[in-house]
Amino acid sequence: MKLIETITIDQDQINRLVAQAKPAPPVSGAEKEELTRRIKRLLKEKNAVLVAHYYTDDDLQILADATGGCVSDSLEMARFGHAHAAGTVVVAGVRFMGETAKILNPEKRVLMPSLEAECSLDLSCRADVFKAFCDAHPDRTVVVYANTSAEVKARADWVVTSSIATRIVRHLHDKGEKIIWAPDRYLGDYIQKVTGADMLLWPGYCVVHDAFKADELRSLRRRYPEAAVLVHPESPMDVIDQADVVGSTTQLIKAVTELDNDMFIVATDLGIFHKMKEAAPGKRFMEAPTGGTGASCLSCAHCPWMAMNGLAGLARALETGDNEVHVDPELGKRAMVPVKRMLDFAEKLKIKATGDANIVSPA
Ligand code: SF4
Numbered sequence: 174m175k176l177i178e179t180i181t182i183d184q185d186q187i188n189r190l191v192a193q194a195k196p197a198p199p200v201s202g203a204e205k206e207e208l209t210r211r212i213k214r215l216l217k218e219k220n221a222v223l224v225a226h227y228y229t230d231d232d233l234q235i236l237a238d239a240t241g242g243c244v245s246d247s248l249e250m251a252r253f254g255h256a257h258a259a260g261t262v263v264v265a266g267v268r269f270m271g272e273t274a275k276i277l278n279p280e281k282r283v284l285m286p287s288l289e290a291e292c293s294l295d296l297s298c299r300a301d302v303f304k305a306f307c308d309a310h311p312d313r314t315v316v317v318y319a320n321t322s323a324e325v326k327a328r329a330d331w332v333v334t335s336s337i338a339t340r341i342v343r344h345l346h347d348k349g350e351k352i353i354w355a356p357d358r359y360l361g362d363y364i365q366k367v368t369g370a371d372m373l374l375w376p377g378y379c380v381v382h383d384a385f386k387a388d389e390l391r392s393l394r395r396r397y398p399e400a401a402v403l404v405h406p407e408s409p410m411d412v413i414d415q416a417d418v419v420g421s422t423t424q425l426i427k428a429v430t431e432l433d434n435d436m437f438i439v440a441t442d443l444g445i446f447h448k449m450k451e452a453a454p455g456k457r458f459m460e461a462p463t464g465g466t467g468a469s470c471l472s473c474a475h476c477p478w479m480a481m482n483g484l485a486g487l488a489r490a491l492e493t494g495d496n497e498v499h500v501d502p503e504l505g506k507r508a509m510v511p512v513k514r515m516l517d518f519a520e521k522l523k524i525k526a527t528g529d530a531n532i533v534s535p536a
Pocket residue numbers: 228267291292293294295320379380381382442476477478479
């Protein structure tokens with residue numbers, strides 16, 4: 174892995190923020206009914222639409238679907254909000270997702286149940302450090318993952334999602350371009366291996382996917398040889414190496430309907446099981462192991478920041494208008510340029526950047 178050696182991640186700070194992330198308080202059955210009723214009424218009154226990420230809790234995903242919103246990955250959430258007539262988009266997810274929604278929808282109000290929901294990838298890529306590094310390597314094309322701040326996006330040549338990243342990097346590599354990739358080291362390493370591109374990799378990683386353990390996964394596969402292994406490419410390479418399918422969230426959900434297997438071992442956030450069960454009722458799903466020897470699981474397969482999204486916070490945001498996401502309009506315009514570049518590229522290939530690209534098999 175060709176990590177950028179001069180960049181260090183403040184892992185202590187990330188660990189502190191993980192420890193501070195308070196999951197949304199559980200609600201009783203009666204409270205849930207009351208909150209759901211209230212939110213449905215508020216969405217109508219405020220001309221708002223709810224978009225939720227696959228990693229949020231079932232209650233939010235069910236509510237988004239039931240109220241004409243959507244459940245998807247970060248880019249499709251933003252695009253859905255853009256195409257929808259509602260003047261307010263409520264984003265259940267983490268902060269960079271709210272920002273991306275605002276970048277694509279500067280004229281709309283974007284609200285979130287919590288503005289404190291971080292992402293370890295976003296945190297690992299401080300804009301000032303990133304810009305300085307890019308400025309020092311002007312011969313390289315800058316490609317960043319969607320899990321970054323508006324400021325980092327604004328410095329990039331391309332913003333990519335995991336669905337389309339490999340195709341875009343291969344396209345750049347074919348043109349002879351050398352790349353700075355940020356912030357996910359594992360996804361960058363995977364793409365580098367698949368494409369052979371010259372890539373300098375930012376050393377960030379996702380605290381959820383980093384926790385999957387290769388040895389324990391091998392044992393689990395021996396116990397359930399009939400199970401297909403589905404892996405998100407933010408996972409370590411020794412986990413990816415064991416995958417039957419490597420893909421983005423949307424691609425992994427698609428895989429459970431396309432593969433004949435009745436059982437799946439899944440290496441991504443467990444929030445995804447809601448949509449997988451819906452897509453393939455009757456099939457069985459297991460989390461890939463995060464425990465075992467040397468385990469220091471910060472997340473145990475559920476993003477601590479996604480878990481901050483809850484019904485009560487959502488109702489409060491709609492009622493009060495608090496937790497509005499703001500992106501400086503000029504910055505938003507600059508960040509939109511590399512996002513638009515990706516969307517145009519996807520349009521040319523007639524694929525969606527969010528998951529209609531072919532499922533990626535291990536290299
Ligand atoms: S699951 Fe990982 S990549 Fe996704 S929001 Fe959480 S920390 Fe970020």
